[in-house]
Amino acid sequence: MTTPRNVKQLFDLTGKTALVTGGSRGLGLQMAHALGEAGARIMLSSRKADDLEQAAAELQAANIDARWIAADCSKEEDTRRLADETLERMGQVDILVNNAGASWGAPAEEHPVQAWDKVLNLNVRGYFILSQQIARASMIPRKSGRIINIASIAGLGGNPREMKTIAYNTSKSAVIGFTQTLACEWGHYGINVNAICPGFFMTKMAAGLIQQLGEDKMAAHAPLGRLGDTEDLKGITLLFASDAGKHITGQHIAVDGGVSAVVAG
Numbered sequence: 193m194t195t196p197r198n199v200k201q202l203f204d205l206t207g208k209t210a211l212v213t214g215g216s217r218g219l220g221l222q223m224a225h226a227l228g229e230a231g232a233r234i235m236l237s238s239r240k241a242d243d244l245e246q247a248a249a250e251l252q253a254a255n256i257d258a259r260w261i262a263a264d265c266s267k268e269e270d271t272r273r274l275a276d277e278t279l280e281r282m283g284q285v286d287i288l289v290n291n292a293g294a295s296w297g298a299p300a301e302e303h304p305v306q307a308w309d310k311v312l313n314l315n316v317r318g319y320f321i322l323s324q325q326i327a328r329a330s331m332i333p334r335k336s337g338r339i340i341n342i343a344s345i346a347g348l349g350g351n352p353r354e355m356k357t358i359a360y361n362t363s364k365s366a367v368i369g370f371t372q373t374l375a376c377e378w379g380h381y382g383i384n385v386n387a388i389c390p391g392f393f394m395t396k397m398a399a400g401l402i403q404q405l406g407e408d409k410m411a412a413h414a415p416l417g418r419l420g421d422t423e424d425l426k427g428i429t430l431l432f433a434s435d436a437g438k439h440i441t442g443q444h445i446a447v448d449g450g451v452s453a454v455v456a457g
Contacts, residue, residue, distance in 0.1 A: 391448025
């Protein structure tokens, strides 16, 4: 029997490479920091080169090995190019964080079909294409890998009437099902697949809704009485990415200050 590793060793990502989509700001950049701080090399991706350049510089200032590739993961050709270029430049991908996402606010009876397609293409189809390509080229041959899909507590149930985001909620429910199914199919390849379900964080995507409904009112829905901050996804990201979570797969965990527990109760 091998000697059990200590906690620091289990969480250590030295020598690992992570690809983080939607990584130029917000939750994606927070997760990139977590992975880089644990020793991983980081490849960031999002649509805008200027944002990526700034994000990579921020990571590099924290002594993290970070590069970037601009790509729109709602487009299949961009997604495949992202996978190919990442593998060419980094050699392998040990950790894939599918975080790129979009939302659209409109009542269900008025929701444009093209907006529905835009949200589902990025939030679900893009996750599948990138996961498939990275796994086939890098994870399956090495019998090792971690895939972290960013879902949402919006994927766990319906919304209050004032939150009209049917396409977003549907896409995040699909991400949870995708995570569970992929974990079952790829477990024998040594690939762990899990999902994080963030609650409300003060991100650019959520800023309009938070402003509309009121930050204090939204925070009051959480038993912890606050919105998510710039540290709150770091721990779960590192758990799912590292050997500390090597026996966890097919799971989705809410990081929401307890909001989903209130709903479930």
